[in-house]
Amino acid sequence: MSAEIIKQNPFQSMIDRFNIAADILKLDESIRQKLQRPEKQIVVNFSITLDNGSEQNFEGYRVIHNTALGPSKGGIRYDNAVNLDEVKALAAWMTWKSAVTGIPFGGAKGGIICDPKTLSKTELERITRAYTKALADIFGPEKDVPAPDMGTGPDEMGWLMDEFSLVHGKTIHAVVTGKHLHSGGSLGRVEATGRGVSIITLLALEKLKIRPARSTAAIQGFGNVGLHSALFLYEKGVKIVAVSDVSEAFFNPDGINIPELILYYNLNNKTIKGYPNSVAIKHEELLFLDVDVLIPAAKEDVITKKNANDVRAKIIIEAANGPVSSDADEILQGKNVLVVPDILANAGGVTVSYFEWLQNSLLESWRIHQINKRLEDILEKGFETVFRVSAKYDVSPRIAAYIIALKKVAETQSVKEVALEAPKFKQN
Ligand SMILES: NC(=O)C1=CN([C@@H]2O[C@H](COP(=O)(O)OP(=O)(O)OC[C@H]3O[C@@H](n4cnc5c(N)ncnc54)[C@H](OP(=O)(O)O)[C@@H]3O)[C@@H](O)[C@H]2O)C=CC1
Numbered sequence: 493m494s495a496e497i498i499k500q501n502p503f504q505s506m507i508d509r510f511n512i513a514a515d516i517l518k519l520d521e522s523i524r525q526k527l528q529r530p531e532k533q534i535v536v537n538f539s540i541t542l543d544n545g546s547e548q549n550f551e552g553y554r555v556i557h558n559t560a561l562g563p564s565k566g567g568i569r570y571d572n573a574v575n576l577d578e579v580k581a582l583a584a585w586m587t588w589k590s591a592v593t594g595i596p597f598g599g600a601k602g603g604i605i606c607d608p609k610t611l612s613k614t615e616l617e618r619i620t621r622a623y624t625k626a627l628a629d630i631f632g633p634e635k636d637v638p639a640p641d642m643g644t645g646p647d648e649m650g651w652l653m654d655e656f657s658l659v660h661g662k663t664i665h666a667v668v669t670g671k672h673l674h675s676g677g678s679l680g681r682v683e684a685t686g687r688g689v690s691i692i693t694l695l696a697l698e699k700l701k702i703r704p705a706r707s708t709a710a711i712q713g714f715g716n717v718g719l720h721s722a723l724f725l726y727e728k729g730v731k732i733v734a735v736s737d738v739s740e741a742f743f744n745p746d747g748i749n750i751p752e753l754i755l756y757y758n759l760n761n762k763t764i765k766g767y768p769n770s771v772a773i774k775h776e777e778l779l780f781l782d783v784d785v786l787i788p789a790a791k792e793d794v795i796t797k798k799n800a801n802d803v804r805a806k807i808i809i810e811a812a813n814g815p816v817s818s819d820a821d822e823i824l825q826g827k828n829v830l831v832v833p834d835i836l837a838n839a840g841g842v843t844v845s846y847f848e849w850l851q852n853s854l855l856e857s858w859r860i861h862q863i864n865k866r867l868e869d870i871l872e873k874g875f876e877t878v879f880r881v882s883a884k885y886d887v888s889p890r891i892a893a894y895i896i897a898l899k900k901v902a903e904t905q906s907v908k909e910v911a912l913e914a915p916k917f918k919q920n
C-alpha cells in the first residue's frame with residue numbers, strides 16, 4: 493500500500509465513542525446534543541500574494557467545540573486534506589483531552605487547506621497572518637488559544653501572536669502557545685507531546701509487565717510527535733525497530749539508532765528518505781509488525797476494520813489524534829490489544845501549552861525540570877484515573893477516558909446553564 497491513508501469520517505468515530513460513554517452515564521438527550529455539536533464553526537476565505545506575484549485564495553476553519561471548562565484550546569493544521577468534519581472531530585477531542593487531564597480549557601481546532609511543503613516561508617507567513625486577521629475577534633487569551641498541529645510549529649505561532657498583537661495594538665503573548673522562546677514560548681513545549689507519549693508508553697509497558705529494555709516499538713510518522721516519541725523511548729532503552737514518514741517506511745530488527753536518524757533527518761531537509769542502516773518496507777507493513785508497542789503518530793484512521801485484524805502489537809499508543817477508527821475498536825479489544833487513547837496518550841502537548849499560557853499570563857518563566865515534573869505528574873494521574881474507571885465500569889481505557897471527560901464537562905455545562913436560567917429575583 494502507498495503512504496496514502498484511507499480516510500473514514502473522524503467525527504463519526506468521535507460520536508460512536510461518545511454515545512457508548514453517554515449511555516453508561518445515562519446522559520439526557522439535550523445535554524448529549526449540546527456536547528456533540530460544536531459551539532461555533534467558522535469558515536474563512538482569504539487571499540494572499542504568492543512569491544511569483546499571483547494571488548491565491550485559501551479556505552481556513554476554526555471550530556470551537558466547547559468552553560464549559562475554560563477558554564477553548566487547540567492546534568491549527570496545515571494540510572491539503574483538512575476539512576470541516578476533520579476539524580470538528582479534532583476540536584471535540586481537545587475538549588475531552590483537557591477534561592481527562594484536568595487542564596482548565598475547553599476544546600477547539602483550526603486548519604487551512606494548503607500544502608505547507610510547496611509554500612515558501614514568506615508565503616506561509618502571509619497565510620498565517622491573513623488567517624489570524626480573519627479570526628482576530630475569535631482568538632484571545634481568555635477566549636480561544638491556538639497552538640501547533642500537523643504542518644505548523646513555532647514559526648506559525650510566532651506570526652500569529654505578532655499579527656494578533658498588531659490588530660489589538662499591544663503585545664499579547666498568551667493568545668497562542670507553542671511559540672519560539674524569543675516570542676514568549678515555554679521551555680519543553682516543542683518536545684512535550686512526544687515526551688508525554690513516552691511517559692504513557694512506559695506506564696502501559698509496566699501494566700503488561702514488559703521491561704522497556706526488553707521491548708520493541710514501531711512508530712508511524714516522524715514529525716514533531718513521532719520524532720520526539722522515538723527519541724525519548726530510545727533513551728529509555730526501548731528498541732525502535734521501524735519508523736516511517738510519507739516518503740519511506742523502514743525496518744531494522746536490531747533497533748534504529750534514533751539520535752543518528754535525527755541527525756540524518758535534519759541534514760536532509762526533514763525527511764528520513766534514504767537513511768542507510770535499515771531495510772525499506774511497505775508503509776502498511778509497519779502497522780502489522782510483531783512488536784510490543786505500535787505508535788501511530790501521523791494522521792486519523794490508519795487502523796480501521798479493514799486492517800485491525802492484522803495488527804500484531806500488544807499495545808497501541810495513539811500519539812496521533814484519531815489513528816484508530818471506531819469500527820476497529822471491537823476487533824482490537826477481541827485481540828486483547830491494549831489501546832491507550834489519543835485523548836490521554838498525546839495530552840502532553842496541551843499540558844505544556846497550558847504551562848506556557850500560565851507563564852505568559854503571570855509574566856513568569858519556569859525551569860525545564862519543573863515543567864517536566866509537572867507534566868509527568870499530570871499524565872501519571874490521568875493514566876491511573878483512566879485505568880481505575882476502566883476497571884470500575886469494565887470498559888476499554890478509551891471509553892473510560894470518555895466517561896471521565898463527559899461527566900466533567902456535562903456537570904459543568906449543566907451548572908452553568910442552571911445559573912443562566914435561574915431567575916435573579918423571586919417575583920411576587
Ligand atoms: N504537534 C503537537 O503538539 C500535537 C500533535 N498531535 C497529533 O499528532 C499527529 C502528528 O502531528 P505532528 O507530529 O505535530 O505533525 P508533523 O506535521 O510534525 O508530522 C507529521 C508526520 O506524519 C507523517 N505522515 C503523514 N502522513 C503519513 C503517512 N501516510 N504515512 C507515514 N507518515 C505520514 C509526516 O511525514 P512527512 O514529513 O514526510 O510529510 C510527518 O513525519 C497529528 O495527528 C496531530 O494532530 C497531537 C497532540 C499534539
Ligand SMILES: O=C(O)CCC(=O)C(=O)O
Binds near residue numbers: 565813842843
Ligand atoms: O497545545 C495545544 O494547545 C493543543 C495541541 C493539539 O492540538 C492537540 O493536542 O491535538
